[in-house]
Amino acid sequence: xxxxxxxxxxxxxxxxxxxxxxxxxxxxxxxxxxxxxxxxxxxxxxxxxxxxxxxxxxxxxxxxxxxxxxxxxxxxxxxxxxxxxxxxxxxxxxxxxxxxxxxxxxxxxxxxxxxxxxxxxxxxxxxxxxxxxxxxxxxxxxxxxxxxxxxxxxxxxxxxxxxxxxxxxxxxxxxxxxxxxxxxxxxxxxxxxxxxxxxxxxxxxxxxxxxxxxxxxxxxxxxxxxxxxxxxxxxxxxxxxxxxxxxxxxxxxxxxxxxxxxxxxxxxxxxxxxxxxxxxxxxxxxxxxxxxxxxxxxxxxxxxxxxxxxxxxxxxxxxxxxxxxxxxxxxxxxxxxxxxxxxxxxxxxxxxxxxxxxxxxxxxxxxxxxxxxxxxxxxxxxxxxxxxxxxxxxxxxxxxxxxxxxxxxxxxxxxxxxxxxxxxxxxxxxxxxxxxxxxxxxxxxxxxxxxxxxxxxxxxxxxxxxxxxxxxxxxxxxxxxxxxxxxxxxxxxxx
Numbered sequence: 001x002x003x004x005x006x007x008x009x010x011x012x013x014x015x016x017x018x019x020x021x022x023x024x025x026x027x028x029x030x031x032x033x034x035x036x037x038x039x040x041x042x043x044x045x046x047x048x049x050x051x052x053x054x055x056x057x058x059x060x061x062x063x064x065x066x067x068x069x070x071x072x073x074x075x076x077x078x079x080x081x082x083x084x085x086x087x088x089x090x091x092x093x094x095x096x097x098x099x100x101x102x103x104x105x106x107x108x109x110x111x112x113x114x115x116x117x118x119x120x121x122x123x124x125x126x127x128x129x130x131x132x133x134x135x136x137x138x139x140x141x142x143x144x145x146x147x148x149x150x151x152x153x154x155x156x157x158x159x160x161x162x163x164x165x166x167x168x169x170x171x172x173x174x175x176x177x178x179x180x181x182x183x184x185x186x187x188x189x190x191x192x193x194x195x196x197x198x199x200x201x202x203x204x205x206x207x208x209x210x211x212x213x214x215x216x217x218x219x220x221x222x223x224x225x226x227x228x229x230x231x232x233x234x235x236x237x238x239x240x241x242x243x244x245x246x247x248x249x250x251x252x253x254x255x256x257x258x259x260x261x262x263x264x265x266x267x268x269x270x271x272x273x274x275x276x277x278x279x280x281x282x283x284x285x286x287x288x289x290x291x292x293x294x295x296x297x298x299x300x301x302x303x304x305x306x307x308x309x310x311x312x313x314x315x316x317x318x319x320x321x322x323x324x325x326x327x328x329x330x331x332x333x334x335x336x337x338x339x340x341x342x343x344x345x346x347x348x349x350x351x352x353x354x355x356x357x358x359x360x361x362x363x364x365x366x367x368x369x370x371x372x373x374x375x376x377x378x379x380x381x382x383x384x385x386x387x388x389x390x391x392x393x394x395x396x397x398x399x400x401x402x403x404x405x406x407x408x409x410x411x412x413x414x415x416x417x418x419x420x421x422x423x424x425x426x427x428x429x430x431x432x433x434x435x436x437x438x439x440x441x442x443x444x445x446x447x448x449x450x451x452x453x454x455x456x457x458x459x460x461x462x463x464x465x466x467x468x469x470x471x472x473x474x475x476x477x478x479x480x481x482x483x484x485x486x487x488x489x490x491x492x493x494x495x
Contacts, residue, residue, distance in 0.1 A: 007032050009052035010119075011079075014038040014061035019084070019110070023056070026115035041065070044072055051078045054103070054122045058084040062100075074101035078129060080122035082106065152293050155182055159297045163304035167311045169193070170244055172304055173207055176276070176297075183293055184286070186278055188253045190244070192224040193266075193274035193309060194232050204228055204239030209253055209279075216255060223256040224277060231265050231272045253279050262286070264294060266302040273306060323373060324380025327394035332402055335392050336455045339406055340447075347449040351413035353403040353420070354462035355442035358474040360399040363438070371431040372399075375438055378429060386420050402462075410446040410479055417442045417477045425475065441469035445480040 010027070012020060012035035020035050034052075036042050038061060055073070062070065062083065073081060083097060083105040097105045103122060106114055162175040169191070177189035188209040197203040206224050208217065221241065228236050254260055259282045266274040276298065280286075286294070319331040327335070336352075343350040357379070364372040376399065383393040383401065392404040403420075405413050424440050443465030445458050461480035469478040 008119075008123075009034070009050065011036065011042070011052040011055045013041055013055060013057045015056055015058065015084075019056075019108075022110065022112075023115060026112040027119060038064070041069070044069075047072060047076060051076075053126065054080050054082055054119060056082045056084060057102075058086045060086055070100075078126060080125055082118050082122075084108065084110070148289060152289070152296070155179070155293055156296050156300060158182070160300045160304075163301055167308045169305055169308045169312075170207060170242060172301070172308060173244060173276075176301055180278065180294070180297065183290055184280060184284055186280060188279040190220065190224065190277045190279075191274060191305075192228045192277075193305070194228050194236055195273065195309070197238070201237045202228075202232055202234055204236040206239055206241045207244050208241060209244050211253065216253070219255050220253070220277075223261075224275075227263055227275050227277070231275055257282075262294070264298040266298060266305060268302055268306045273309070274302070276301070321380070321395040324376050324383075324395050326380045326383055326401075327392065329394065329397060332392070332394035332396065332404070333455075335394075336404055336458070339392075339404055340455055340458070342406065343447060343449075348407045349409040349446060349448060350458075351405040351408040351410065351444060351446040352458050352462045353405065353413065353417050353442055353444055354396065354459070354466050355401055355403075355417075355420075355440045356466060356470070357399040358439045358441055358470075360438070363436070367431055367434065367436070371429075374431050375429055378427065379424065379438075382420070382423055382427065386416075386423060388416075391416075408446075409448075410444065413444045413446055414477060414479060417444050421475070421477055439475035441466060441474045442477045443467070443469055443480065444477060 007030060009032050010023060012023070012033070014037065015023075015035050020033060024031075024033055041061075055076075057073075065073075080103040081101060083100070083102040085105055085107045103125065104118055106118065159176065159179045162179055163172050166172055166175070173189055173191050177186055180186045180189065190209050191207040192204060193207075194202045194204045204225065206221060208220060212220060221239075225236055225239065256277065256279075260279055262278040262280060264276040264278065265272050266276065319327055321328040339350055342348075357375070360372065360375070363375060376395075379401065380393075380395070383403065387393050387403060388405075390406050392406075394402050394404075396402040403416075405416065408416070421440055421442055424438060427437065429436050429438060443462045445462035445465060447458060465478045465480040469476045472478070
């Protein structure tokens, strides 16, 4: 009656020597017998250290045990107890035997078959316990795996939902930093993206977290650019930097290192277009679950960021003039309407510059339209360099340009217009080994605080000032107030 090569332990509590021999003969080899005398029964520690297959207990011994020992024997789950109904008095019935925690009860004389049957039943019960424990462990493991997968699905759903709520890369990155903090403490998240420029060379765009001093800022720029070059497979010739809006004290970052920085490539259709740099604690080690979730999150973020980049590119093409690369007429119309509303709400000055290149047709006629296009592109670049961040420059049509100047009075607008006129006048244009210069005439119109003029009125007044500059000899700045007009010829301002 072996169970594999396992030797089963059989205990007796106060059994007679004669009954112990009967047990040994009935069970045969493969069993280790131990009989505890009545005056030296096993302690609680003895029962905790081992787990015999069965414990044979005479009723007389059971009744003599202290209540605490009997309670501990009843709670002994893996060991089955067999009651020997010795003595002349009447023993317990079946229900009482089960309540006392015994597998069965035998009345002497006990036959070999009854002994073997009791041990066989004990083995069946133990096997059942083993199966239940094994199944319980498997269920617990499956529940743990299911809980992990559920948490991962919830996490990825959060990342995907929040990433899809915006088409602004900076907002997507800010939300991603919060979402990734659900996995582990994230001290900062920065990004780098690249795409081919008009000349085919890669142009980069970096998004930096706050709290950088100049030295650490440059270190992070170098790190992100080096990572971009490695992932893009080529040099990044130009780049811009945008600061993320995460101005919290804990966002101050340490310098990048393999211990504190996790670099996640961003790929769509197998092609990398960007990367994320995640800052973490130096002592934090990412487990397999972390890596799996991060990789899945990076895939979701890559799609959202790529869509944001494409949307911005399409919007830029829709809002910008294809030749000069500044805003076009449609975006100007939208912007001037918004600025008029803001002017009326906050009662601030609003100025408008409308200017036209002098004798532009002669450039096209003598040098060709390609030379004219070159001039228009350079004028667009001059506007980008000369205008303030709050100004809005656009190509109005043909060789006409317009600049919206919020919170700018007439005198300030005239100064800025004159500065622009001079810069254009002193610009040397070159086409086909020929150098030439271009001048412009500028009209200025200003709405004072409280004015309720419509945009058509403001544009009409700027156009009248431009006509005045043209009719007075060109290459000058004039304002719309004829009684207080200002004119510039060369470098002299006249009232």
